[in-house]
Amino acid sequence: MRVPFETLKETIKKAFLNAGLNEEQAEACATVHAQSSCDGVFSHGLNRVARFCDYVSKGWVDPAARPELLHARGAAEHYDGHMGIGVLNAQFCMDRAIALAKEHGIGMVALRNTTHWMRGGSYAWRAADAGFMGLCWTNTESCMPLWGSKEPSVGNNPFCIGIPHKDGHIVLDMAMSQYSYGKLQVTRLAGKQLPYPGGFDKDGNLTSDPGAIEQTMRILPAGYWKGSGLALVLDMAAAMLSAGKSGDVVTDDNLGSCGGCCQVFIAFDPYMFSSKDEVEAMLAHRIESVHSAAPVREGGHVSYPGERTAKTRADQQANGVEVDEGVWAEVCKLAE
């Protein structure tokens, strides 16, 4: 079922107003959720609206909180998110990083005590839309076993990079697990197998059976030991730079998914050392080389990160955003 973007956004906005957000907050958050669905990231778009409203009602997200500047040092700033709305805290911090990069070439903001930022790529797209390269990551509660362990002991800690480009930004939005739990669920409900092994079954064997992985919670880090190591280092770095909670403490405190987590936002002026024309030409040339790489399948197309997102966005903006009927009905009820 498809719903026009504006209808989707306005409905989500009403749900957020009913949850206690003010006009400005509801508008900004609804835009982010609707945009995520429109970009094909359904898991953190419409599908996450009800849970966010639930978190607000439980007091796990405080709409009255605002990010507080704790320290500033040169090109870096430090904020406490006070368990406010994760999306707005993250937007604020990426905007501050961009402001610092305008002044210093590069800027960094470390944020602690924030809540779920929903789709991490939103802030990389935001930086790119503003003409800056953005790099950001978050820690989260433990949902994935560290390599060599059989119990969840690290978060999937998304890592995102956005690079502005005139013909479509290059945006990577990469969680450290090979698949999300959402992907496992969707695949299981469709009665399908994963295209590649996504975790371990109860006997400790790698498997492509989503249900078997959901049982063990032994999802596979992307690249085995590599994704495990990167997830752990990103966790430590975020907690260190923000003087906040490491992932194990976020887990123990148990204030909802990502409640009390830390995030780092870095912005770079992409044109500080060469002209915009030169950068655009370099990127266009590199993209051309990507598109001309021999495809595995005849007629196949090799893409850069963000390319398919842009296509999905254009399609859904024109033809309406795909929604799950049950989820849509639930959000419509919250909007009543």
Next chain:
Amino acid sequence: MRVPFETLKETIKKAFLNAGLNEEQAEACATVHAQSSCDGVFSHGLNRVARFCDYVSKGWVDPAARPELLHARGAAEHYDGHMGIGVLNAQFCMDRAIALAKEHGIGMVALRNTTHWMRGGSYAWRAADAGFMGLCWTNTESCMPLWGSKEPSVGNNPFCIGIPHKDGHIVLDMAMSQYSYGKLQVTRLAGKQLPYPGGFDKDGNLTSDPGAIEQTMRILPAGYWKGSGLALVLDMAAAMLSAGKSGDVVTDDNLGSCGGCCQVFIAFDPYMFSSKDEVEAMLAHRIESVHSAAPVREGGHVSYPGERTAKTRADQQANGVEVDEGVWAEVCKLAE
């Protein structure tokens, strides 16, 4: 065969002096190569000495070149490496990033026209030794197919993060391929299979047979599409920030492995927003949680990145560094 660290270093130093490096250059480069072998990264330690000397003799590395400051902007600097010694260019740039971080909290140096930095982790260790968090990456020539392509179309672009810690630094050194070509070769020569699939055979099937992958050059990106996307974005970011060559151009110019590549070095003052004691306590707590994660195998040990390196280093410093006899004989000859 084991060789004492000092003997290893002095022998490599003599080889470098014979290749035309001056005393100071030979000492610094020999230390890095010997340290890499001592840390267990044999591929970029002793095993890389002969090739480096060959590159100098071919003119692909210019020992007379020094990094030249092209631009400075706030917390960021831009250098041309002029095809000088990659190890020394990289050390210089990480040191400059640290100096900038001392002043601005965070500092970034973008370097273009440099040569192979050998082991990327060297510069993350270097930052951590100096008490800073270091983050760096490089682009390289295409050696790995982009996801969806069957021909090498992106570099394996190592990405490194170092975090200082009193009981042993946390250091991630991650190339974007699941395995290096060196690992494929070593595994094939030992008549073994890879522990997990490392690429595609000539029929396009995933395989753990190293020889079959060497034939196709279709090594697998870590995490399939994820490592592929990250490698490409790191390539573009390095070329953009340094106004240098993207990986496809490095490939076309064909000036030896990594000849003319770009690198980015970022340093963070880890204690800018909290005390060193607080940071150390957070890290110690997080490490304890890693060590107490239930292991897959009874009696197993879950490690953080850098932990096993530190153990290997301590062992080889005490008992001599493992060397391949053939490689050692070759380097001894270069040192004559």
